[in-house]
Amino acid sequence: MQVFVRDNNVDQALRALKKKMQREGIFREMKARKAYEKPSERKTREKAEAVRRARKLARKQGIRDGLIAAPKRPSRDTRGPGRGGRAGSPPASGAR
Known part of the structure; x- marks a missing residue:
């Protein structure tokens, strides 16, 4: 498994790695192997x-x-702060 670090942003790369590991089921497998089944x-x-x-x-x-009937998707207004913005736009909660 490989994750690239762009612009020395290790936190973002770590988040991407965790997401990939979650999708692959590695955490679930580690938990299962912790004890005998x-x-x-x-x-x-x-x-x-x-x-x-x-x-x-x-x-x-x-x-x-x-x-x-398909489940209803939440509208963009009700998803909460910090979600659904463009990559270059400033954060909704104010300046960092």
Whole structure:
């Protein structure tokens, strides 16, 4: 896994690395490997994950087919401060 540091901004690169690791499931795997998991617990967990994946897939397919109403997305005004701005614009909370 590789993250580039631009303009000596290590904090931004660290945030990007954490986001990539979260997406890849590395934190979840580290937590799982911390302690021994019995084979019966592993089977139970894997079955639950499979059910969760199947339900998610069915829900997305239902939304695509129009059988289920898609969840409403929050409007841009209600998302809160510091979100949704352009990259070059000043922060909403004032000067730093």
